[in-house]
Amino acid sequence: MDAFLLQILNGLDKGSAYALIALGLTLIFGTLGVVNFAHGALFMIGAFCAVTLNAILGLSHQVTDPERTDFLGNPLQVDVPYVYDIFGESAGAWILDWSVPLAILLAIPVMLVIGIVMERGLIRHFYKRPHADQILVTFGLAIVLQEIIKAFYGANPIPTPAPDALRGSVDFGAWLGLQAGSVIYPVWRLVYFFFAGIIIAGVFAFLQFTTFGMVVRAGMADRETVGLLGIDIDRRFTLMFGLAAIVAGLAGVMYTPILSPNYHMGMDFLVLSFVVVVVGGMGSLPGAVAAGFLLGILQSFASMNAVKSLLPGIDQIIIYLVAIVILLTRPRGLLGRKGVMEE
Amino acid sequence: MLGLHGRDLTLFLVVTALVVFAPVILNPFPIGSSLAQFNAGYPDLMQRFVIYGIFAIGFNILFGLTGYLSFGHAAFLGLGSYAAVWMFKLLSMNVIPALILSTVVAGLFALVIGFISLRRSGIYFSILTLAFAQMMYALAYSVLTPITNGETGLQLALDDPRILDGGERPTSLPVTDLFGLEMRETTVLHMGSWEFTIGAGYYFAGILMLIAFYLSIRIFRSPFGMMLRAVKSNQNRMNYTGLNTRPYTLAAFVISGMYAGLAGGLLAAMDPLAGAERMQWTASGEVVLMTILGGAGTLLGPVLGAGLIKYFENIFSKINDGVLHAWFGAVPDGMEDVLVTVFHPFVGKGWHLTLGLMFMAVVIFLPGGLVEGGTRIGRLFRRRGRNAGGAEAEAAAKHPAE
Numbered sequence: 001m002d003a004f005l006l007q008i009l010n011g012l013d014k015g016s017a018y019a020l021i022a023l024g025l026t027l028i029f030g031t032l033g034v035v036n037f038a039h040g041a042l043f044m045i046g047a048f049c050a051v052t053l054n055a056i057l058g059l060s061h062q063v064t065d066p067e068r069t070d071f072l073g074n075p076l077q078v079d080v081p082y083v084y085d086i087f088g089e090s091a092g093a094w095i096l097d098w099s100v101p102l103a104i105l106l107a108i109p110v111m112l113v114i115g116i117v118m119e120r121g122l123i124r125h126f127y128k129r130p131h132a133d134q135i136l137v138t139f140g141l142a143i144v145l146q147e148i149i150k151a152f153y154g155a156n157p158i159p160t161p162a163p164d165a166l167r168g169s170v171d172f173g174a175w176l177g178l179q180a181g182s183v184i185y186p187v188w189r190l191v192y193f194f195f196a197g198i199i200i201a202g203v204f205a206f207l208q209f210t211t212f213g214m215v216v217r218a219g220m221a222d223r224e225t226v227g228l229l230g231i232d233i234d235r236r237f238t239l240m241f242g243l244a245a246i247v248a249g250l251a252g253v254m255y256t257p258i259l260s261p262n263y264h265m266g267m268d269f270l271v272l273s274f275v276v277v278v279v280g281g282m283g284s285l286p287g288a289v290a291a292g293f294l295l296g297i298l299q300s301f302a303s304m305n306a307v308k309s310l311l312p313g314i315d316q317i318i319i320y321l322v323a324i325v326i327l328l329t330r331p332r333g334l335l336g337r338k339g340v341m342e343e
Numbered sequence: 344m345l346g347l348h349g350r351d352l353t354l355f356l357v358v359t360a361l362v363v364f365a366p367v368i369l370n371p372f373p374i375g376s377s378l379a380q381f382n383a384g385y386p387d388l389m390q391r392f393v394i395y396g397i398f399a400i401g402f403n404i405l406f407g408l409t410g411y412l413s414f415g416h417a418a419f420l421g422l423g424s425y426a427a428v429w430m431f432k433l434l435s436m437n438v439i440p441a442l443i444l445s446t447v448v449a450g451l452f453a454l455v456i457g458f459i460s461l462r463r464s465g466i467y468f469s470i471l472t473l474a475f476a477q478m479m480y481a482l483a484y485s486v487l488t489p490i491t492n493g494e495t496g497l498q499l500a501l502d503d504p505r506i507l508d509g510g511e512r513p514t515s516l517p518v519t520d521l522f523g524l525e526m527r528e529t530t531v532l533h534m535g536s537w538e539f540t541i542g543a544g545y546y547f548a549g550i551l552m553l554i555a556f557y558l559s560i561r562i563f564r565s566p567f568g569m570m571l572r573a574v575k576s577n578q579n580r581m582n583y584t585g586l587n588t589r590p591y592t593l594a595a596f597v598i599s600g601m602y603a604g605l606a607g608g609l610l611a612a613m614d615p616l617a618g619a620e621r622m623q624w625t626a627s628g629e630v631v632l633m634t635i636l637g638g639a640g641t642l643l644g645p646v647l648g649a650g651l652i653k654y655f656e657n658i659f660s661k662i663n664d665g666v667l668h669a670w671f672g673a674v675p676d677g678m679e680d681v682l683v684t685v686f687h688p689f690v691g692k693g694w695h696l697t698l699g700l701m702f703m704a705v706v707i708f709l710p711g712g713l714v715e716g717g718t719r720i721g722r723l724f725r726r727r728g729r730n731a732g733g734a735e736a737e738a739a740a741k742h743p744a745e
Contacts, residue, residue: 030584035466050675076662131465131466132465132469133410135469136635136702136706137703139628139631139700140706143699144696144699144700144703148688148694150693151688151693219599224380259354271473271477274470275470275474281468312486313481313485313487316481317477317481320477320481321468321478324475327463327467327471328459328462328463332468
């Protein structure tokens with residue numbers, strides 16, 4: 001039971017990331033009908049928003065501290081971040097410590113702008129072109145974005161720590177009345193899971209309960225008719241692209257304490273997220289989310305020692321195996337609508 | 344001649360001439376000159392040109408003709424390399440059995456993977472091939488270590504059996520050969536301040552590329568090739584006329600898999616080493632880039648694209664700030680720094696950025712790739728050339744060389 005629970009928990013953080021990226025991919029595919037290979041790059045840019053904010057907040061100037069001396073007896077030069085000067089020492093330290101969650105505030109406008117520019121500047125011209133062309137041009141875009149980030153931040157991963165209070169682990173088992181110490185789980189991964197849940201719930205609520213969302217859903221079902229009703233559906237779809245970019249970006253921001261951002265992290269996640277989208281069903285939002293968590297947890301179970309000794313290497317290939325089986329037996333995916341991309 | 348007609352024959356002869364004279368053509372700058380670093384005429388790089396040329400030609404038979412976009416073709420490249428190295432270890436250092444085995448093994452795997460993947464089309468096909476390739480990559484890295492030697496990669500060892508090469512144990516690692524002709528053998532020709540290196544391995548790979556190129560021309564012009572094009576333009580219509588398209592697409596998949604296997608085997612023949620990273624999806628992406636950049640569905644395009652990307656990877660990537668400063672030395676100092684800063688991200692280690700931008704530009708503006716670009720420029724000049732009776736030229740230009 002403990003081991004079982006631990007594997008589920010272990011699968012959650014990766015599953016959350018898959019689900020968030022797959023959600024954005026599906027939003028774009030469902031609204032615009034575009035297969036976006038640059039979506040992983042958006043995830044990566046989000047992560048680098050956190051890195052950037054961390055670097056900006058860390059900017060400091062040297063001040064001579066009269067009370068302390070270095071080992072030669074001279075007055076000690078200490079680095080004082082500018083945030084300390086602006087907000088005072090305690091508030092400044094808090095802001096520096098919480099830079100990753102605060103990066104959300106930076107990432108939202110940045111990702112929105114990037115998403116809208118991408119859609120208006122590039123993707124718009126590819127609606128009428130075949131899917132292969134869309135894959136190719138976004139693949140090229142992903143390379144370009146990745147290389148730009150590499151040019152600015154270098155090729156090495158940049159560690160970006162979580163706030164002090166959320167570092168450490170919790171004894172998850174004790175909460176549920178199991179034996180103390182049986183299920184230890186890092187706090188930040190729990191945070192990530194709840195964060196993903198909130199974002200997913202937010203996106204669904206937005207689509208379900210707002211007029212804007214209603215129009216978008218109508219547009220997903222029948223774009224032409226909505227256009228004929230005098231609604232500027234293109235502008236709304238552009239905003240949806242921006243929203244998908246925000247979702248990917250936020251997934252990236254919050255993932256930085258789990259995985260130090262590097263320039264190719266987006267591509268690594270993209271390949272798996274595509275598999276997730278296909279398993280969930282092209283164009284199905286609940287399918288994407290469900291498949292994301294499902295595959296994350298499945299992967300975690302496959303990497304249990306008991307399973308690995310029975311089927312060596314299964315942890316490496318389980319996701320692809322599932323995808324192949326699903327594609328061959330039920331090409332519309334778990335929750336996909338009949339007839340969507342089903343050829 | 345050779346069953347080729349008109350334009351195809353010209354094209355084939357031009358490519359043959361290019362391959363034969365490549366060591367000279369690619370070394371236009373005398374040694375010691377400041378531009379000598381742009382010389383690409385050394386065997387190691389030229390081998391890569393032709394080997395990746397084979398890979399891209401094969402990929403083009405699948406993607407260019409049928410429109411099926413495979414994102415897992417590097418798996419066959421890696422398989423070919425592994426098969427060839429195993430042949431070198433077990434049988435003989437002669438490259439012939441190694442190449443035969445690598446082609447056959449890749450063909451068999453392509454048969455199985457193609458049989459399954461071709462049940463779907465469009466993006467599903469891309470993802471299926473991607474999934475298979477990633478699975479093979481992951482397995483080669485982990486569980487199959489006894490066969491693939493995991494992260495280190497499969498290498499030759501002194502105590503390999505090598506049954507056909509006689510029983511005695513060599514004191515140093517043996518080198519690959521073709522009936523005694525060592526693949527790494529080179530002759531250097533000195534002509535004034537120029538220096539041309541003629542490599543045995545390069546010419547061997549070059550001849551194989553010419554054969555591969557010739558076969559691809561024949562396939563493009565055959566009824567089989569016509570059928571594949573019909574699949575690309577409208578598969579449903581083909582099915583409705585009562586024709587089963589699956590055998591045709593499967594045949595194309597297997598042929599292109601065998602091309603990839605041959606290329607992988609050749610890579611191992613030039614340098615007997617096989618690693619799993621050759622199967623990774625980034626390698627599959629590379630052949631897609633090559634084919635599209637050069638021009639998918641054209642005969643010459645994939646070869647051009649392969650050459651261009653490998654040239655970028657090896658030569659363009661060497662341009663560093665020092666070289667840039669030397670180039671812009673003539674302009675005033677302030678301007679020089681600005682120019683160097685502007686160009687810096689695009690050259691040297693940033694060559695991928697230039698590649699990505701070029702690739703995007705090609706997909707957006709020139710869906711026919713560089714070959715279409717060439718045709719368009721050619722058309723422009725022809726139109727200027729004869730202002731008056733343009734109708735004929737127009738009609739001729741509508742059928743660009745493939």
